[in-house]
Amino acid sequence: MCGRYSEAKELAELAERFDLELEDGEDYQTTYNASPGSVLPVITNTDPKHLTFMKWWLLPHWSKTREFRYETFNAKAEELTWKPSFRSLLTTKRCLVPATGFYEWKDITPVEKDMFGQVITKPKRKKEREIYFINLKKEHIFSFAGLWDEWVDPQSGEVIRTFSVITTAANELVKPIHPDRMPIILPREAEKYWLDTGLSQAEVLNLLQPYEASLMQSQPLKAIDCFPV
Template identity: 45%
Template structure:
């Protein structure tokens, strides 16, 4: 899954097709993007302008805003899920990012009485966060779905999104079995194209090339969404 990510850099690859669409939405760095926050995306219905949508999908037919809001959608089951199957053809978005976080379970050995050998598998389990970025640290985008919900009592419109995940590539798999779908610049154009067949869109939802990525451990400051400072992304 993808439960935290960052959108800090303004560095945009020379061949990045979306360069002119980011505008001012990247002015404020977010080192610790978390569910429910308003975050920068580009939708297929307004591809020339970025917008801020809340992370955690709230479907239009939901009776209350307090219902479950999934932050991720599995690529393998999009067309079978009542939650997502009608959105793949109508409401897609690019979720802007420059890195994401996953946590690796590590067994930390404990001191034993008289320093006797510890039994195999025994110890304190810790979750070490890692940050994944592109090798060149450029800005990129996740494949996402979005929707809008109207509060019938107030008329307020809430626009939300979810990030599509797929099986992990060989780099991410060292830490977690799944990863967010990262789109190449060419795939971004197709993802926003309203004339693209659904089956062709589904073919885009593949693990990103591991050789084009890197990873490093970061502080557990990332564990709390209130921590949004440069120290969050510093390597240990």
């Protein structure tokens, strides 16, 4: 999964990295703690030259209410072609999610055994976890593959824009920290294709691969007083 990430770079750096056109007085604040429910910048296929600010937790356009009923801040790559929240977005509403790194929590709880040496599957001891910051070795700014949607309030006409970060199986670097999932990081040369709505569904799905582990790095964060977990 991907539940926290960092996009702490100045606006000018993002503009240069993604070849964006800045608006006068554009309101942008960097954050080391991008979390689900926050309003964050993305780059959409319909407006690839500008940042668009959306809420991180996808609200499907077909939802009857504005309530976020499902855990749609992540979208599993394997489910995109059939899951109702995402299947229509795969070929119509894709986005880049700028980031400088993401966080994962590693379970470091000591194994407990009973008097016979058998592992206790449901120990009473509270789990211990260590936070890791994971980023790329040579790319200070990169992008996650994302999907976005628009929900229109039937009463007021208000438009709510939201997005989801796509995840895949963990690669060899992430697996020892978080065994199951990792966000899909797009290689720089693949970003333009991800925003190209002319691609077939098969071509789009082919872009959704775990990032090369040898190009990534991780480090444990021992003390993060400013990071609420």
